[in-house]
Amino acid sequence: MVTAGTSDEQIVERALAGDVDAFGEIVCRWERRIFALAYGILGREEDARDATQETFIAAFRNLRGFRGEAKVSSWLHRIAVNQCITRQRRARVRAENSLEAETEIGGEKFAAPAAASPARQAEGRERTEAVRRAVTGLPPELREVIVMKEFEDLTFQEIADTLDVPLSTVKSRLYTALKQLRLRLEKYGVEAAHV
Amino acid sequence: MNETTKTNNCERVGELIAYFYGEANSTERENFNAHLASCSDCRDELAAFAGVREAVGHWRAEILKTAPALSFANALAPPQVKAEPVAAAAVSQRSALTTLREFFTLLPMWLRAGAVAATLALCALAALAVLNAEARWDNGGLAFSTRLRSETKTAPPQIVAPTEKVYSQAELDNLVAERDAALRELEDTRAQLDDSREANLIAAIGTLEPALVSSTSSTPKGSRRERRIAPSPNARQKRLRDERYEEDMPRLYDLLNEAN
Numbered sequence: 020m021v022t023a024g025t026s027d028e029q030i031v032e033r034a035l036a037g038d039v040d041a042f043g044e045i046v047c048r049w050e051r052r053i054f055a056l057a058y059g060i061l062g063r064e065e066d067a068r069d070a071t072q073e074t075f076i077a078a079f080r081n082l083r084g085f086r087g088e089a090k091v092s093s094w095l096h097r098i099a100v101n102q103c104i105t106r107q108r109r110a111r112v113r114a115e116n117s118l119e120a121e122t123e124i125g126g127e128k129f130a131a132p133a134a135a136s137p138a139r140q141a142e143g144r145e146r147t148e149a150v151r152r153a154v155t156g157l158p159p160e161l162r163e164v165i166v167m168k169e170f171e172d173l174t175f176q177e178i179a180d181t182l183d184v185p186l187s188t189v190k191s192r193l194y195t196a197l198k199q200l201r202l203r204l205e206k207y208g209v210e211a212a213h214v
Numbered sequence: 215m216n217e218t219t220k221t222n223n224c225e226r227v228g229e230l231i232a233y234f235y236g237e238a239n240s241t242e243r244e245n246f247n248a249h250l251a252s253c254s255d256c257r258d259e260l261a262a263f264a265g266v267r268e269a270v271g272h273w274r275a276e277i278l279k280t281a282p283a284l285s286f287a288n289a290l291a292p293p294q295v296k297a298e299p300v301a302a303a304a305v306s307q308r309s310a311l312t313t314l315r316e317f318f319t320l321l322p323m324w325l326r327a328g329a330v331a332a333t334l335a336l337c338a339l340a341a342l343a344v345l346n347a348e349a350r351w352d353n354g355g356l357a358f359s360t361r362l363r364s365e366t367k368t369a370p371p372q373i374v375a376p377t378e379k380v381y382s383q384a385e386l387d388n389l390v391a392e393r394d395a396a397l398r399e400l401e402d403t404r405a406q407l408d409d410s411r412e413a414n415l416i417a418a419i420g421t422l423e424p425a426l427v428s429s430t431s432s433t434p435k436g437s438r439r440e441r442r443i444a445p446s447p448n449a450r451q452k453r454l455r456d457e458r459y460e461e462d463m464p465r466l467y468d469l470l471n472e473a474n
Contacts, residue, residue, distance in 0.1 A: 050281075051278050051281045052278070054277070054281045054282070055274055055277040055278050055281060058277050058281075059273075059274065059277070064282075068282060146269070146272070147272070147273055147276050150269045150270060150272070150273040151273060154270065154273070165270070168235065169267060169270045169271065169274065170274050174237060175232075175235075175237055187228070190228050190231045190232065191227075191228070193231050193235070194227050194228075194230070194231050197231075197234075197263045197266055198259075200266045200269075200270070201262045201263065201265075201266050204265075204266060204269060
Protein backbone atom coordinates (compact mmCIF):
# COMPACT_ATOMS: atom_id res chain seq x y z
CA MET A 20 0.00 0.00 0.00
CA VAL A 21 1.26 3.47 -0.91
CA THR A 22 1.46 5.86 2.03
CA ALA A 23 2.53 9.47 2.36
CA GLY A 24 5.95 8.30 3.54
CA THR A 25 6.58 6.19 0.46
CA SER A 26 9.16 7.81 -1.78
CA ASP A 27 8.57 8.50 -5.45
CA GLU A 28 11.28 6.04 -6.37
CA GLN A 29 9.59 3.27 -4.39
CA ILE A 30 6.29 4.01 -6.07
CA VAL A 31 7.90 3.82 -9.49
CA GLU A 32 9.42 0.48 -8.54
CA ARG A 33 5.95 -0.78 -7.67
CA ALA A 34 4.58 0.52 -10.94
CA LEU A 35 7.35 -1.33 -12.76
CA ALA A 36 6.48 -4.48 -10.81
CA GLY A 37 2.94 -4.32 -12.17
CA ASP A 38 1.08 -2.27 -9.56
CA VAL A 39 -1.45 -0.46 -11.73
CA ASP A 40 -2.40 2.12 -9.13
CA ALA A 41 1.14 3.10 -8.27
CA PHE A 42 1.62 5.40 -11.22
CA GLY A 43 -1.68 7.08 -10.36
CA GLU A 44 -0.13 8.03 -7.04
CA ILE A 45 2.78 9.66 -8.87
CA VAL A 46 0.30 11.63 -10.96
CA CYS A 47 -1.62 12.73 -7.88
CA ARG A 48 1.57 13.88 -6.19
CA TRP A 49 2.99 15.83 -9.08
CA GLU A 50 0.18 16.94 -11.37
CA ARG A 51 -0.31 20.36 -9.80
CA ARG A 52 3.36 21.20 -9.69
CA ILE A 53 3.89 20.03 -13.23
CA PHE A 54 0.88 22.05 -14.30
CA ALA A 55 2.26 25.15 -12.57
CA LEU A 56 5.61 24.63 -14.25
CA ALA A 57 3.95 24.24 -17.64
CA TYR A 58 1.76 27.26 -17.03
CA GLY A 59 4.77 29.34 -16.05
CA ILE A 60 6.57 28.40 -19.24
CA LEU A 61 3.63 28.42 -21.66
CA GLY A 62 1.51 31.16 -20.10
CA ARG A 63 -1.84 29.63 -21.09
CA GLU A 64 -3.94 27.35 -18.97
CA GLU A 65 -5.16 25.22 -21.85
CA ASP A 66 -1.66 24.66 -23.15
CA ALA A 67 -0.43 23.95 -19.65
CA ARG A 68 -3.14 21.36 -19.10
CA ASP A 69 -2.33 19.60 -22.35
CA ALA A 70 1.38 19.70 -21.63
CA THR A 71 0.78 18.22 -18.18
CA GLN A 72 -1.24 15.38 -19.60
CA GLU A 73 1.33 14.71 -22.26
CA THR A 74 4.03 14.75 -19.62
CA PHE A 75 2.41 11.97 -17.63
CA ILE A 76 1.56 10.01 -20.74
CA ALA A 77 5.18 10.20 -21.85
CA ALA A 78 6.36 9.29 -18.36
CA PHE A 79 4.03 6.30 -18.25
CA ARG A 80 5.16 5.10 -21.65
CA ASN A 81 8.82 5.49 -20.74
CA LEU A 82 8.48 4.10 -17.26
CA ARG A 83 10.80 1.20 -18.06
CA GLY A 84 13.41 3.70 -19.24
CA PHE A 85 13.62 5.19 -15.76
CA ARG A 86 16.77 3.69 -14.29
CA GLY A 87 16.72 5.32 -10.90
CA GLU A 88 19.90 7.28 -11.51
CA ALA A 89 18.04 10.57 -11.11
CA LYS A 90 15.19 11.47 -8.84
CA VAL A 91 11.67 10.93 -10.12
CA SER A 92 11.01 14.64 -9.72
CA SER A 93 13.98 15.55 -11.95
CA TRP A 94 12.85 12.97 -14.48
CA LEU A 95 9.32 14.40 -14.54
CA HIS A 96 10.61 17.97 -14.74
CA ARG A 97 12.77 17.10 -17.67
CA ILE A 98 9.86 15.49 -19.49
CA ALA A 99 7.59 18.44 -18.69
CA VAL A 100 10.09 21.06 -19.83
CA ASN A 101 10.71 19.13 -23.03
CA GLN A 102 6.97 18.98 -23.65
CA CYS A 103 6.73 22.75 -23.10
CA ILE A 104 9.69 23.46 -25.37
CA THR A 105 8.20 21.30 -28.10
CA ARG A 106 4.92 23.15 -27.78
CA GLN A 107 6.67 26.49 -27.91
CA ARG A 108 8.53 25.50 -31.06
CA ARG A 109 5.33 24.38 -32.70
CA ALA A 110 3.67 27.62 -31.70
CA ARG A 111 6.60 29.60 -33.05
CA VAL A 112 6.32 27.81 -36.35
CA ARG A 113 2.68 28.74 -36.47
CA ALA A 114 3.57 32.33 -35.60
CA GLU A 115 1.22 32.14 -32.66
CA ASN A 116 3.74 32.95 -30.02
CA SER A 117 2.76 36.55 -29.53
CA LEU A 118 2.26 36.15 -25.81
CA GLU A 119 2.22 39.86 -25.24
CA ALA A 120 -0.81 40.13 -27.48
CA GLU A 121 -2.65 37.51 -25.46
CA THR A 122 -3.14 39.96 -22.70
CA GLU A 123 -6.30 38.70 -21.12
CA ILE A 124 -6.02 34.98 -21.64
CA GLY A 125 -5.96 33.10 -18.38
CA GLY A 126 -5.24 36.11 -16.25
CA GLU A 127 -8.64 36.19 -14.65
CA LYS A 128 -8.49 32.56 -13.67
CA PHE A 129 -5.91 32.92 -10.94
CA ALA A 130 -7.73 35.21 -8.58
CA ALA A 131 -6.85 36.02 -5.01
CA PRO A 132 -8.43 33.97 -2.20
CA ALA A 133 -12.05 34.77 -1.45
CA ALA A 134 -11.27 35.61 2.17
CA ALA A 135 -9.66 38.89 1.15
CA SER A 136 -11.70 42.07 0.77
CA PRO A 137 -12.98 42.95 -2.73
CA ALA A 138 -10.50 45.81 -3.01
CA ARG A 139 -7.68 43.55 -1.89
CA GLN A 140 -8.84 40.86 -4.31
CA ALA A 141 -8.84 43.33 -7.17
CA GLU A 142 -5.38 44.52 -6.19
CA GLY A 143 -4.10 40.97 -5.93
CA ARG A 144 -5.56 40.06 -9.29
CA GLU A 145 -3.94 43.08 -10.85
CA ARG A 146 -0.52 42.21 -9.47
CA THR A 147 -0.87 38.55 -10.35
CA GLU A 148 -1.80 39.49 -13.87
CA ALA A 149 1.17 41.85 -14.06
CA VAL A 150 3.55 39.11 -12.97
CA ARG A 151 2.00 36.70 -15.44
CA ARG A 152 2.44 39.15 -18.25
CA ALA A 153 5.98 39.91 -17.18
CA VAL A 154 7.00 36.26 -17.08
CA THR A 155 5.17 35.15 -20.19
CA GLY A 156 6.58 38.12 -22.03
CA LEU A 157 10.12 36.90 -21.54
CA PRO A 158 11.86 35.15 -24.42
CA PRO A 159 11.33 31.40 -24.19
CA GLU A 160 14.91 30.54 -23.24
CA LEU A 161 14.75 32.99 -20.33
CA ARG A 162 11.27 31.93 -19.33
CA GLU A 163 12.29 28.30 -19.12
CA VAL A 164 15.17 28.87 -16.74
CA ILE A 165 13.40 31.34 -14.47
CA VAL A 166 10.35 29.08 -14.13
CA MET A 167 12.45 25.99 -13.52
CA LYS A 168 14.36 27.84 -10.86
CA GLU A 169 11.57 29.79 -9.20
CA PHE A 170 8.78 27.23 -9.50
CA GLU A 171 10.64 24.01 -8.87
CA ASP A 172 13.84 25.24 -7.28
CA LEU A 173 15.98 23.11 -9.56
CA THR A 174 19.71 23.54 -9.18
CA PHE A 175 21.81 25.19 -11.86
CA GLN A 176 23.18 21.80 -12.77
CA GLU A 177 19.73 20.21 -13.07
CA ILE A 178 18.59 23.05 -15.31
CA ALA A 179 21.72 22.71 -17.41
CA ASP A 180 21.18 18.98 -17.73
CA THR A 181 17.52 19.38 -18.61
CA LEU A 182 18.14 22.03 -21.24
CA ASP A 183 21.44 20.53 -22.33
CA VAL A 184 23.28 23.85 -22.00
CA PRO A 185 26.44 24.80 -20.06
CA LEU A 186 26.20 25.80 -16.43
CA SER A 187 27.44 29.32 -17.21
CA THR A 188 24.61 29.74 -19.73
CA VAL A 189 22.11 28.88 -17.06
CA LYS A 190 23.57 31.49 -14.72
CA SER A 191 23.66 34.21 -17.35
CA ARG A 192 20.14 33.44 -18.51
CA LEU A 193 18.89 33.56 -14.95
CA TYR A 194 20.54 36.88 -14.36
CA THR A 195 19.11 38.31 -17.57
CA ALA A 196 15.65 36.95 -16.78
CA LEU A 197 15.68 38.51 -13.32
CA LYS A 198 16.79 41.84 -14.69
CA GLN A 199 14.09 41.86 -17.35
CA LEU A 200 11.44 40.87 -14.88
CA ARG A 201 12.49 43.65 -12.59
CA LEU A 202 12.14 46.14 -15.43
CA ARG A 203 8.78 44.76 -16.56
CA LEU A 204 7.33 44.71 -13.07
CA GLU A 205 8.40 48.31 -12.62
CA LYS A 206 6.74 49.09 -15.90
CA TYR A 207 3.50 47.48 -14.75
CA GLY A 208 3.71 49.39 -11.48
CA VAL A 209 4.15 46.38 -9.22
CA GLU A 210 5.86 47.27 -5.99
CA ALA A 211 7.90 44.53 -4.46
CA ALA A 212 6.72 45.41 -0.95
CA HIS A 213 3.09 44.83 -1.87
CA VAL A 214 3.47 41.68 -3.91
CA MET B 215 11.49 49.27 -6.88
CA ASN B 216 10.13 52.75 -6.95
CA GLU B 217 13.57 54.09 -7.59
CA THR B 218 14.87 54.36 -11.10
CA THR B 219 16.55 51.11 -12.03
CA LYS B 220 20.26 51.48 -11.99
CA THR B 221 22.51 49.51 -14.26
CA ASN B 222 24.79 47.14 -12.42
CA ASN B 223 28.24 47.88 -13.74
CA CYS B 224 29.79 45.27 -11.53
CA GLU B 225 31.39 42.37 -13.35
CA ARG B 226 30.67 39.79 -10.66
CA VAL B 227 27.15 39.02 -11.76
CA GLY B 228 27.95 35.29 -12.03
CA GLU B 229 28.85 35.25 -8.34
CA LEU B 230 25.80 37.38 -7.58
CA ILE B 231 23.45 34.80 -9.06
CA ALA B 232 25.06 31.88 -7.21
CA TYR B 233 24.95 33.92 -4.00
CA PHE B 234 21.37 34.97 -4.60
CA TYR B 235 20.11 31.40 -5.16
CA GLY B 236 22.21 29.90 -2.39
CA GLU B 237 24.36 27.81 -4.67
CA ALA B 238 27.65 29.42 -3.75
CA ASN B 239 29.94 27.44 -1.52
CA SER B 240 31.06 28.83 1.78
CA THR B 241 34.24 30.44 0.41
CA GLU B 242 32.36 32.08 -2.48
CA ARG B 243 29.70 33.29 -0.08
CA GLU B 244 32.24 34.90 2.25
CA ASN B 245 33.99 36.54 -0.64
CA PHE B 246 30.75 37.92 -2.05
CA ASN B 247 29.64 39.15 1.35
CA ALA B 248 32.85 41.14 1.49
CA HIS B 249 32.13 42.44 -2.00
CA LEU B 250 28.62 43.52 -1.10
CA ALA B 251 29.95 45.71 1.66
CA SER B 252 31.65 47.82 -0.95
CA CYS B 253 29.33 47.42 -4.05
CA SER B 254 26.05 49.33 -3.90
CA ASP B 255 25.02 48.16 -7.38
CA CYS B 256 25.09 44.52 -6.31
CA ARG B 257 23.26 45.34 -3.08
CA ASP B 258 20.52 47.17 -4.96
CA GLU B 259 20.23 44.43 -7.49
CA LEU B 260 19.98 41.73 -4.85
CA ALA B 261 17.18 43.64 -3.15
CA ALA B 262 15.33 44.10 -6.45
CA PHE B 263 15.75 40.43 -7.35
CA ALA B 264 14.34 39.46 -3.97
CA GLY B 265 11.24 41.50 -4.80
CA VAL B 266 10.99 39.74 -8.16
CA ARG B 267 11.26 36.33 -6.51
CA GLU B 268 8.55 37.25 -4.08
CA ALA B 269 6.24 38.38 -6.87
CA VAL B 270 6.89 35.27 -8.95
CA GLY B 271 6.47 33.06 -5.89
CA HIS B 272 3.11 34.67 -5.19
CA TRP B 273 2.03 34.03 -8.73
CA ARG B 274 3.11 30.38 -8.47
CA ALA B 275 1.13 29.99 -5.27
CA GLU B 276 -1.94 31.32 -7.05
CA ILE B 277 -1.45 28.87 -9.89
CA LEU B 278 -1.10 25.93 -7.52
CA LYS B 279 -4.15 27.05 -5.58
CA THR B 280 -6.39 27.17 -8.60
CA ALA B 281 -4.76 24.49 -10.74
CA PRO B 282 -7.35 22.12 -12.17
CA ALA B 283 -7.04 18.60 -10.82
CA LEU B 284 -6.22 16.09 -13.49
CA SER B 285 -7.50 12.61 -12.89
CA PHE B 286 -5.28 9.63 -13.56
CA ALA B 287 -7.58 8.37 -16.31
CA ASN B 288 -7.50 11.74 -18.05
CA ALA B 289 -3.76 11.90 -17.75
CA LEU B 290 -3.34 8.54 -19.43
CA ALA B 291 -6.07 9.05 -22.00
CA PRO B 292 -4.94 9.93 -25.52
CA PRO B 293 -4.74 13.73 -25.87
CA GLN B 294 -7.14 13.81 -28.78
CA VAL B 295 -9.84 12.05 -26.75
CA LYS B 296 -11.73 14.88 -25.14
CA ALA B 297 -15.29 15.77 -24.35
CA GLU B 298 -15.97 16.81 -27.93
CA PRO B 299 -18.46 14.02 -28.73
CA VAL B 300 -20.54 14.97 -25.69
CA ALA B 301 -20.53 18.59 -26.76
CA ALA B 302 -21.45 17.63 -30.32
CA ALA B 303 -24.30 15.46 -29.01
CA ALA B 304 -25.56 18.34 -26.89
CA VAL B 305 -25.45 20.67 -29.88
CA SER B 306 -27.34 18.18 -32.05
CA GLN B 307 -29.94 17.66 -29.30
CA ARG B 308 -30.39 21.41 -28.96
CA SER B 309 -30.79 21.88 -32.66
CA ALA B 310 -33.39 19.08 -32.89
CA LEU B 311 -35.42 20.61 -30.08
CA THR B 312 -35.18 24.04 -31.64
CA THR B 313 -36.32 22.68 -34.99
CA LEU B 314 -39.27 20.91 -33.38
CA ARG B 315 -40.28 24.06 -31.54
CA GLU B 316 -40.07 26.15 -34.67
CA PHE B 317 -42.12 23.60 -36.58
CA PHE B 318 -44.81 23.62 -33.88
CA THR B 319 -45.05 27.41 -33.82
CA LEU B 320 -45.57 27.45 -37.59
CA LEU B 321 -48.60 25.13 -37.39
CA PRO B 322 -52.13 26.63 -37.54
CA MET B 323 -54.12 26.75 -34.33
CA TRP B 324 -56.51 23.88 -35.20
CA LEU B 325 -53.59 21.63 -36.07
CA ARG B 326 -51.86 22.51 -32.83
CA ALA B 327 -55.05 21.63 -30.90
CA GLY B 328 -55.29 18.35 -32.80
CA ALA B 329 -51.68 17.55 -32.10
CA VAL B 330 -52.19 18.27 -28.42
CA ALA B 331 -55.32 16.08 -28.31
CA ALA B 332 -53.55 13.27 -30.11
CA THR B 333 -50.61 13.53 -27.74
CA LEU B 334 -52.93 13.43 -24.74
CA ALA B 335 -54.74 10.39 -26.12
CA LEU B 336 -51.46 8.68 -26.76
CA CYS B 337 -50.32 9.45 -23.24
CA ALA B 338 -53.60 8.10 -21.83
CA LEU B 339 -53.22 4.90 -23.82
CA ALA B 340 -49.67 4.55 -22.66
CA ALA B 341 -50.75 5.09 -19.07
CA LEU B 342 -53.48 2.50 -19.43
CA ALA B 343 -51.06 0.08 -20.92
CA VAL B 344 -48.67 0.61 -18.05
CA LEU B 345 -51.40 0.32 -15.42
CA ASN B 346 -52.92 -2.82 -16.90
CA ALA B 347 -49.71 -4.43 -17.81
CA GLU B 348 -49.38 -7.96 -16.59
CA ALA B 349 -46.37 -10.16 -16.68
CA ARG B 350 -46.83 -13.86 -16.24
CA TRP B 351 -44.37 -16.70 -15.99
CA ASP B 352 -45.68 -20.19 -16.48
CA ASN B 353 -44.84 -23.37 -18.28
CA GLY B 354 -45.25 -21.63 -21.60
CA GLY B 355 -42.53 -19.10 -20.73
CA LEU B 356 -42.74 -15.40 -19.99
CA ALA B 357 -45.92 -13.71 -21.14
CA PHE B 358 -46.53 -9.97 -21.09
CA SER B 359 -49.92 -8.52 -21.63
CA THR B 360 -51.02 -4.88 -21.75
CA ARG B 361 -54.74 -5.82 -21.86
CA LEU B 362 -55.34 -3.05 -24.36
CA ARG B 363 -57.47 -5.42 -26.45
CA SER B 364 -60.70 -6.53 -24.82
CA GLU B 365 -60.67 -10.13 -23.89
CA THR B 366 -63.48 -12.15 -25.47
CA LYS B 367 -64.83 -14.69 -23.12
CA THR B 368 -65.22 -17.45 -25.66
CA ALA B 369 -64.92 -20.84 -24.17
CA PRO B 370 -62.25 -22.99 -25.66
CA PRO B 371 -63.58 -25.53 -28.13
CA GLN B 372 -64.34 -28.73 -26.32
CA ILE B 373 -63.85 -32.12 -27.82
CA VAL B 374 -67.15 -33.91 -27.38
CA ALA B 375 -66.96 -37.62 -27.27
CA PRO B 376 -69.54 -39.35 -29.47
CA THR B 377 -72.46 -40.47 -27.41
CA GLU B 378 -73.12 -44.16 -27.51
CA LYS B 379 -76.60 -45.33 -28.22
CA VAL B 380 -78.04 -47.27 -25.37
CA TYR B 381 -79.74 -50.50 -26.44
CA SER B 382 -82.32 -52.37 -24.51
CA GLN B 383 -81.99 -56.03 -23.79
CA ALA B 384 -84.67 -56.87 -26.35
CA GLU B 385 -82.92 -54.90 -29.03
CA LEU B 386 -79.69 -56.64 -28.14
CA ASP B 387 -81.38 -59.98 -28.44
CA ASN B 388 -82.77 -59.04 -31.80
CA LEU B 389 -79.39 -57.96 -32.96
CA VAL B 390 -77.80 -61.20 -31.80
CA ALA B 391 -80.51 -63.18 -33.53
CA GLU B 392 -79.98 -61.19 -36.72
CA ARG B 393 -76.27 -61.81 -36.49
CA ASP B 394 -76.80 -65.55 -35.98
CA ALA B 395 -79.20 -65.68 -38.89
CA ALA B 396 -76.72 -63.88 -41.07
CA LEU B 397 -74.01 -66.27 -40.01
CA ARG B 398 -76.21 -69.23 -40.74
CA GLU B 399 -77.12 -67.84 -44.13
CA LEU B 400 -73.43 -67.31 -44.81
CA GLU B 401 -72.68 -70.88 -43.86
CA ASP B 402 -75.44 -72.19 -46.07
CA THR B 403 -74.27 -70.12 -48.97
CA ARG B 404 -70.74 -71.33 -48.46
CA ALA B 405 -71.95 -74.97 -48.25
CA GLN B 406 -73.97 -74.55 -51.45
CA LEU B 407 -70.91 -73.05 -53.12
CA ASP B 408 -68.80 -75.94 -51.96
CA ASP B 409 -71.37 -78.43 -53.17
CA SER B 410 -71.58 -76.81 -56.54
CA ARG B 411 -67.81 -76.71 -56.85
CA GLU B 412 -67.63 -80.29 -55.71
CA ALA B 413 -70.25 -81.33 -58.21
CA ASN B 414 -68.39 -79.55 -60.94
CA LEU B 415 -65.18 -81.25 -59.94
CA ILE B 416 -66.86 -84.64 -59.83
CA ALA B 417 -68.36 -84.02 -63.24
CA ALA B 418 -64.96 -82.98 -64.59
CA ILE B 419 -63.36 -86.02 -63.11
CA GLY B 420 -66.13 -88.17 -64.50
CA THR B 421 -65.42 -86.88 -67.99
CA LEU B 422 -61.68 -87.30 -67.62
CA GLU B 423 -61.79 -90.74 -66.00
CA PRO B 424 -62.55 -92.84 -69.09
CA ALA B 425 -59.73 -91.20 -70.95
CA LEU B 426 -57.36 -91.83 -68.10
CA VAL B 427 -58.45 -95.46 -67.78
CA SER B 428 -57.86 -96.05 -71.45
CA SER B 429 -54.49 -94.38 -71.40
CA THR B 430 -53.37 -96.35 -68.38
CA SER B 431 -54.72 -99.73 -69.37
CA SER B 432 -51.21 -101.02 -69.80
CA THR B 433 -50.37 -100.41 -66.19
CA PRO B 434 -50.72 -103.31 -63.68
CA LYS B 435 -54.15 -103.63 -62.22
CA GLY B 436 -54.54 -102.49 -58.59
CA SER B 437 -51.50 -100.22 -58.62
CA ARG B 438 -51.43 -97.33 -56.27
CA ARG B 439 -51.72 -94.76 -59.08
CA GLU B 440 -54.93 -96.35 -60.41
CA ARG B 441 -56.41 -96.53 -56.98
CA ARG B 442 -55.64 -92.85 -56.35
CA ILE B 443 -57.09 -91.66 -59.63
CA ALA B 444 -60.24 -93.71 -59.45
CA PRO B 445 -61.47 -93.75 -55.89
CA SER B 446 -65.00 -94.35 -54.83
CA PRO B 447 -67.26 -91.26 -54.96
CA ASN B 448 -67.62 -91.04 -51.15
CA ALA B 449 -63.91 -91.31 -50.50
CA ARG B 450 -63.23 -88.74 -53.16
CA GLN B 451 -65.67 -86.34 -51.62
CA LYS B 452 -64.10 -86.83 -48.21
CA ARG B 453 -60.65 -86.20 -49.58
CA LEU B 454 -61.75 -83.01 -51.27
CA ARG B 455 -63.25 -81.78 -48.05
CA ASP B 456 -60.05 -82.51 -46.21
CA GLU B 457 -58.00 -80.63 -48.78
CA ARG B 458 -60.32 -77.68 -48.62
CA TYR B 459 -60.08 -77.73 -44.85
CA GLU B 460 -56.31 -77.70 -45.02
CA GLU B 461 -56.42 -74.77 -47.43
CA ASP B 462 -58.71 -72.80 -45.11
CA MET B 463 -56.55 -73.46 -42.06
CA PRO B 464 -54.08 -70.64 -41.44
CA ARG B 465 -50.52 -71.68 -41.69
CA LEU B 466 -48.13 -71.28 -38.74
CA TYR B 467 -45.77 -69.26 -40.87
CA ASP B 468 -48.51 -66.77 -41.74
CA LEU B 469 -49.57 -66.46 -38.12
CA LEU B 470 -46.03 -65.69 -37.05
CA ASN B 471 -45.73 -63.06 -39.73
CA GLU B 472 -48.92 -61.40 -38.61
CA ALA B 473 -47.79 -61.51 -35.00
CA ASN B 474 -44.52 -59.82 -35.96
